[in-house]
Amino acid sequence: MSNTKVKTMKMKFKIPTPDDRQDQFYSTSFLVKYIPEIPESLFQRFKRHKNQFGEYEYVVQPGGMSSAVEPTIDILIPHVKRAFFPRNRMNKYSVFSDENQSILVSRKMQDGMFTFLLQHEEGKVSINSKRLTKANSEYIMAKLVNRMCFEKSAKTMIEYLDTLMVVSPRVLYALENRTPYSFFNEGRKINVRLNTKRISEKECALEISDSLWLPISNKDLDSFLRFHRDRNNRSKKWNLSPLNLIKVLDPTTFLEMSESTIKVMHSFLDQNRTKKIVEERAQKLLTEMGKKFPTKLTLFNYYDRKALLVNGQLSDWVIIAPERNPDRASHQLVEVYSIKNETGVEGEKENSKSSVHQYYHMSGPICIDNIHNNSSVGDQMVSRALALLNDKQAVEAIYTIRSHLPSSPLRVDKSLLSKEGIN
Secondary structure, eight states: OOOOEEOOEEEEEEEEOSSSOSSOEEEEEEEEEEESOEEGGGGGGGGGGBOTTSEEEEEOOOOSOSSOSSHHHHHHHHHHHHHHSOOBTTBTTOSOOOSEEEEEEEEEETTEEEEEEEEEETTEEEETTEEEOHHHHHHHHHHHHHHHTTOOOHHHHHHHHHHHHHSOHHHHHHHHHOEEEEEEETTEEEEEEEOEEEOSSSEEEEEEETTEEEEEEHHHHHHHHHHHTTOOGGGGGGOOOHHHHHHHHOHHHHHHOOHHHHHHHHHHHHHTBHHHHHHHHHHHHHHHHHHHSTTTEEEEEETTEEEEEEEOSSOEEEEEOOSSOOSSOOSOOSEEEEEEEEOSOTTSSTTOSOHHHHHEEEEOOOOOOOSSTTOOHHHHHHHHHHHHHTHHHHHHHOGGGGGGOOSSOOOOOGGGSBOTTOO
């Protein structure tokens, strides 16, 4: 086996897109230099991943993404470990085993080079000479690889890396996704998302009420998230009502709270309920999709349920929301049907509020899973609609739809659809 040294190699990561497709990926390529150089023989195990451009590919598979807080990062970390962390009992497939190894990563971007140095020294890890825990360094590397799939500015990437090394993964999550917070109101548990921003290197601020931002240290926010996001009961000190949370964060503001400002606060929190935010965003996306593809997507009412007609290439498809907004998460909150043929019976259902069922045979429901089990109804409708718009490719990736295809496409007469109340 060759002992030729690898001076600089090109590496490519392919990361699955967050939808029902199994053959679509985001990708990024960059240069990697191992110091000291690594014998080429160590890369033979990855020879099957070397593409026609000489890039060593790491193809990330969409497995185990159902309940993770950051599913893409979770499935990316094992691949990052193989490329950038030494081989050991828990990381059997790494390309190197030397605990004293430096790795220079660089990528040419629109405004210059983005470069950083990952160093391993006797079991200790650092990035750009800043000492980090092994878990944090793995997380940071995964976040960087993922971000490079979309970011084109070296300056932005440098600022992003600086942020990653200053704040903990939990705090970064809050800055990118808002801060989860739960409390009880009249015996009912309320889950909300609080706007979060950095106000200094060691502090963030939470928006508790309209334009009421209260400071919280990065350390306290990490503990707060450990309780409210990760359900770690050791951080019970953050099991607080909104008023008591204000009292802890800013006693002066708490003393100034009047009955009217308390009402404003509760109204503000109600508007920021997690479920409401997610559904409103998804429904807006659904409406925008209908406007973007007016000849291909049609929103309508199916009995008392919202539905979407999709004009695919092989069939017309009907995607139907559940009868009521479900309280529990699931891979399949919506139903999908293919329009297979005409029923031949006018008025099959006497009290039907949607003639699509009267005049057409709907084949299904068809099993189409989401990779994540907490997607909203609207998000699941959109993801299926995007896949079925190009059903010629979808049929290759989603085998469950094949048996429901008509012999030839049957187009639904859209004038029969009830659009009452649809914007």
